[in-house]
Amino acid sequence: MNLILFSAIWGVGMMLGGLFIKNRSAAKNMALLGALLLTSGNLLELNGFAVFKSDFNGMLDYNRFGLLYLTVLSVALIFYFLLSGKEIEAVGKHPFEYFALLFFVMSGVGLVALFNNLLVLFLGIEIISIPLYILTGSDKRNLKSNEAALKYFLMGAFSTGIFLLGIAFLYGGSGSFRLQDLMLQQGDQYIVLLLIGVVLLLISLSFKVSAAPFHFWTPDVYDGAPTVFTSFMATIVKAAFFIGFLKVFSGAFSGLSENWRPSFTIIIVLTLLIGNITAVYQQSVKRMLAYSSIAQAGFMLFSVYASNDLAEQSLLLYAAAYCLSTIGLFAVLIKMNDYTFEGFNGLAKKEPLLAFVASVCVFSLAGIPLTAGFFAKFYVLSAAMKSGANLWLVIFAVIMAAVSVYYYFRIIAAMYFKEGGEQVLVTTPVYKWALMLVVVLILLLGVIPESALLNWLVLY
Amino acid sequence: MNITEILFWFLSALALTGALMMVTGKNPVYSVLWLIVVFFAISGHYILLNAQFLAIVNLIVYAGAIMVLFLFVIMLMNLNADNEPQKNKWLKFAGLIAGGSLLLILVGALRQSDALRTQALQTGGEIGLIHHLGKVLFTDYVLPFELTSILFLSAIVGAVVIGKKGD
Numbered sequence: 104m105n106l107i108l109f110s111a112i113w114g115v116g117m118m119l120g121g122l123f124i125k126n127r128s129a130a131k132n133m134a135l136l137g138a139l140l141l142t143s144g145n146l147l148e149l150n151g152f153a154v155f156k157s158d159f160n161g162m163l164d165y166n167r168f169g170l171l172y173l174t175v176l177s178v179a180l181i182f183y184f185l186l187s188g189k190e191i192e193a194v195g196k197h198p199f200e201y202f203a204l205l206f207f208v209m210s211g212v213g214l215v216a217l218f219n220n221l222l223v224l225f226l227g228i229e230i231i232s233i234p235l236y237i238l239t240g241s242d243k244r245n246l247k248s249n250e251a252a253l254k255y256f257l258m259g260a261f262s263t264g265i266f267l268l269g270i271a272f273l274y275g276g277s278g279s280f281r282l283q284d285l286m287l288q289q290g291d292q293y294i295v296l297l298l299i300g301v302v303l304l305l306i307s308l309s310f311k312v313s314a315a316p317f318h319f320w321t322p323d324v325y326d327g328a329p330t331v332f333t334s335f336m337a338t339i340v341k342a343a344f345f346i347g348f349l350k351v352f353s354g355a356f357s358g359l360s361e362n363w364r365p366s367f368t369i370i371i372v373l374t375l376l377i378g379n380i381t382a383v384y385q386q387s388v389k390r391m392l393a394y395s396s397i398a399q400a401g402f403m404l405f406s407v408y409a410s411n412d413l414a415e416q417s418l419l420l421y422a423a424a425y426c427l428s429t430i431g432l433f434a435v436l437i438k439m440n441d442y443t444f445e446g447f448n449g450l451a452k453k454e455p456l457l458a459f460v461a462s463v464c465v466f467s468l469a470g471i472p473l474t475a476g477f478f479a480k481f482y483v484l485s486a487a488m489k490s491g492a493n494l495w496l497v498i499f500a501v502i503m504a505a506v507s508v509y510y511y512f513r514i515i516a517a518m519y520f521k522e523g524g525e526q527v528l529v530t531t532p533v534y535k536w537a538l539m540l541v542v543v544l545i546l547l548l549g550v551i552p553e554s555a556l557l558n559w560l561v562l563y
Numbered sequence: 564m565n566i567t568e569i570l571f572w573f574l575s576a577l578a579l580t581g582a583l584m585m586v587t588g589k590n591p592v593y594s595v596l597w598l599i600v601v602f603f604a605i606s607g608h609y610i611l612l613n614a615q616f617l618a619i620v621n622l623i624v625y626a627g628a629i630m631v632l633f634l635f636v637i638m639l640m641n642l643n644a645d646n647e648p649q650k651n652k653w654l655k656f657a658g659l660i661a662g663g664s665l666l667l668i669l670v671g672a673l674r675q676s677d678a679l680r681t682q683a684l685q686t687g688g689e690i691g692l693i694h695h696l697g698k699v700l701f702t703d704y705v706l707p708f709e710l711t712s713i714l715f716l717s718a719i720v721g722a723v724v725i726g727k728k729g730d
Contacts, residue, residue, distance in 0.1 A: 111713050118720055159706035200724045207717040214710065222707045230714050237721030272672075295672040302668070 104155045104163065105144035106173050107213035113137040114206030121199025130198040131188035137206060138184050142177040149174060161281055164219035168415045171559055172346050172422065173216050176339050179426040180209065183335060185537040186434035190331040194241050201241060204234035205335065212343040216350075221270050221280040224347055228266070228311065231340055232259050238335075239328040251327025258320045262310040269303030272296050285355035301356050301363055305370075308351070311344045314404055315373035318397050322381075325393035330442075333389065334433035337396045342422035345403050349418055353410035360410060367408050368496060374401035375503040382510045389442045391510055392432070395468065398507055399425055402480060402500065405487040413486035416557050420482050423556060424475030424548055428467040431541040435461045438528045444513055449523020457528065458518045460538045467545050469511040470504050475548035480504060482552075571611060578604035591637045595630060602626040614691030 120133055147153075149170045158164065184191075191205075192198040207230060214227030236259065240252025270280070276296035277285050285297070310317040325333045356363060378398030385391035403425070406418040435457050439446045451458035467476035484497050547555045581600035588594040602625045609618035700708050 114713075115716070118716075160703050162704075162706040195724075197724050197727070200720055203720055204717060204724070207713055207720075210713055220707075222704070223710070226707055226710045226714060230710070230717060233714065234717045234721060237717075237724055240725060243725070299668060299672045 104153055104165070104213075104217070105148040106141050106177060107210045107217070108154055109141050109144045110137070110206045110209040110213065113140065114203045114210065117199050117203040117206060121197065121203070124199070127192060127198055130202055131184065131192055133199075134188060134191075134202040134205070135181070135184045137202075138177065138181045141209060142174065142181060145170060145174050145177055158219070162220045162223050163214075163217045164282075165217060167560060168419065169216040169346065169350075171556075172342075172419055173213060175419065175423045175556075176212060176216075176342060176426065177209070179339055179342075179423075179430060182427065182537060182541055183339065183430050186430065186534060186541075187331045187334060187437055190329075190437050194329045194331065195243065197241075201238065204238055208234045208335075208340065212339065215343050215347040218347070218350065219282055221273065221282070221285075221351075224351065225266065225270060228344070228347065229263065231343065232263070232311075235332075235336060235340065238332040239324060241332070242329045245327075247327040248329065251324045254320055254327075255324045258310070262307040262317075265303050265310075266307035269300045269307065271300075272303065273300035276300060282350070282354040286358060298359065298362055301359060302366070304351060305363060305366065308344065308348045309370055312341060312348060312400050312403070313397050314370050314400050315377040315397065316370075318374070318377065321397055322390055322393045325396070326387070326390045330389060330433065330437050333393070334430060334437070337392065337433070338426040338429045341396065341400065342403075342426055345400075345407070345418060345422065349407045349410070349414060352407050353414060357410045364408065367404070368493070371401055371404045371408060371496065372499065374398070374404060375500060379503045379506045379510075383506065385510070386444065387442050388436055388439075388444060388447070388514065392429070392436070395507065395510070396429070398503065399468070401503070402483050405483045405492075405500065408492065409486035409490040411486060411490045413482065413489055416560060417479070417482035417486040419560065420475070420548065420552055420556060421479040424467055424479040424545070427541055427545050427548075428464040428474075428476060431460055431464040431538060431545070432468070434534070434538065434541075435464075438530065444517050447514055447517040447523075448521040450518040453523070454528055454530070456535055456538065457530070460542055461518065462515050463542045463545055465511045465514055467549065469508045471508075473546065473549050475545045475552070477549055478552040479548075567611060570607070574604045574607040574611070578608070592634070595633050595637065598633070599626050599630055602630075609691075612691065616691060616693040616696055 117130070117133060117137070120130070124130075124133075148165070149167070153165070191201050194201060211227045211230030211232075211234075214223055214230065218224040218227060236252055236256040239255050240248055242248035273285055273296075274280060276293040279285065306317065310320075313321040325337060328336065352363070374397060378394050378396075378401055382391050382394035382398060385394060403418060403421050406414040406421065409417070436442065438457070447461075450461070463474060467474035470476040470480040480500075484500060488494075488497055578601050581597045581604060585594045585597035585601065588597060602621060606618040606621045606626075609615075609621060
């Protein structure tokens with residue numbers, strides 16, 4: 104609750120700050136302060152100091168997993184502001200409002216991570232989505248940005264409708280919005296109504312996390328949106344939708360798993376296949392990262408598929424690894440003038456540090472050992488194995504991870520083995536230190552994932 | 564057949580006819596007018612279900628405010644029957660199959676509704692009144708109710724960011 108409360112209040116504060124503070128560059132620092140406040144507030148709650156201890160009649164569930172997940176996401180938010188704060192200010196004329204919207208999104212993220220009632224989940228998803236439609240279209244002079252915003256809005260509204268229809272069916276079948284009451288077994292009287300609800304929720308949540316065949320909006324929206332906001336959408340927001348997905352399916356529908364797992368398998372296979380194969384053919388790094396985010400979603404779907412005790416650990420680790428690596432890679436990409444692979448040519452000679460950081464992030468995304476991505480993929484797949492997934496599904500995922508190495512390593516090949524043009528990147532010491540810190544965290548999670556993150560789930 | 568059943572069938576037929584005419588209509592203004600018929604029929608259903616407040620809100624918000632917005636958009640965009648773009652035949656076909664499959668599943672599920680009939684109306688007639696609704700909103704559902712304010716605030720900020728002149 105701390106994070107939800109603080110981010111809503113800080114969002115209002117940023118909004119009013121735009122009215123009274125004339126210095127535009129103050130927005131970034133104020134937002135950074137807010138992100139630190141969110142993180143510390145959330146860490147305090149993790150240790151038992153909450154502003155509100157009430158669960159509001161079973162609306163929220165302050166479990167350790169949700170709080171730890173929020174800590175990971177708010178740390179990612181700090182890095183996001185440190186690395187890309189300047190670019191957020193440069194998007195348009197309303198820097199304070201952009202940050203305010205980002206903070207509102209964070210309060211939605213808090214709701215999605217801690218909900219115990221489908222109404223709260225719905226509100227959380229909407230509070231995340233509506234500011235994102237705006238941020239996607241915030242580059243008003245750019246036609247592609249406008250198109251992306253409209254496309255995202257229309258498709259998102261449609262998927263919201265499907266989500267509500269699903270909730271209505273679930274309510275019709277069980278008479279309740281609470282996750283515990285939706286926990287059903289085979290042979291219940293109104294099982295068909297509930298199954299329809301499950302299918303509709305599966306469709307709309309798959310849309311939100313951009314799993315195939317509901318992924319068609321993703322490349323256009325990620326490509327059209329201003330790059331800073333693409334970075335935010337592809338990392339923190341996507342990870343947040345995944346915890347909502349996992350909580351609904353493991354918290355309420357695990358008794359029906361033999362009904363939804365077959366369709367889930369198809370979604371996973373399609374997501375991995377389409378994401379990875381299409382990413383190979385992209386010429387723009389930004390668009391390639393959009394497809395790679397679809398592919399990574401395919402891996403995160405495994406932990407939803409598993410819905411067992413390993414699922415929480417694996418999703419936590421995957422979210423941390425994926426968010427850090429993608430934010431780091433986007434932070435380097437934002438500094439580029441040219442978003443094609445050629446734009447990266449010869450970066451290692453001019454900016455060895457940036458090239459090194461980008462390489463580590465790419466290694467982590469591809470799942471090379473000693474980086475966080477390796478253990479993340481390992482945990483996700485072992486959770487799936489433990490839940491009795493078909494061995495072929497896991498082998499297929501590993502092959503797809505090998506395919507992903509090809510398109511990720513094109514960036515490294517461009518940076519280290521090709522001669523580049525004459526582009527000058529504007530960087531600051533703070534930016535470089537933050538990048539180094541990202542690398543340290545990725546390596547730490549890649550060497551000792553248990554003591555760095557996972558043990559916190561069970562400690563105390 | 565008592566009066567409630569007659570009303571139910573009449574309103575259902577009205578809602579379905581209105582919805583079909585709205586989707587198939589060539590002229591967007593006529594579609595909007597048929598949509599109003601649908602909203603009125605659904606409000607009638609709400610009254611039959613003892614949800615008076617919901618019925619009134621549905622009329623005020625949808626048939627009132629949202630319909631006016633729709634009409635404005637249609638008039639401003641100057642949509643006519645002849646400049647509607649022709650859609651791909653195969654696309655229509657695929658849409659028909661996908662939508663039809665969903666319809667089939669929904670109909671299959673609702674065949675169970677005989678079993679559900681026993682469950683209805685156990686809660687008494689007071690449930691849809693505004694008195695009851697207000698009480699529930701500020702006790703059991705106070706958190707979602709308050710959270711809605713964040714949603715609206717972000718929408719307002721967004722409208723200002725998108726709509727402000729000069730950049």
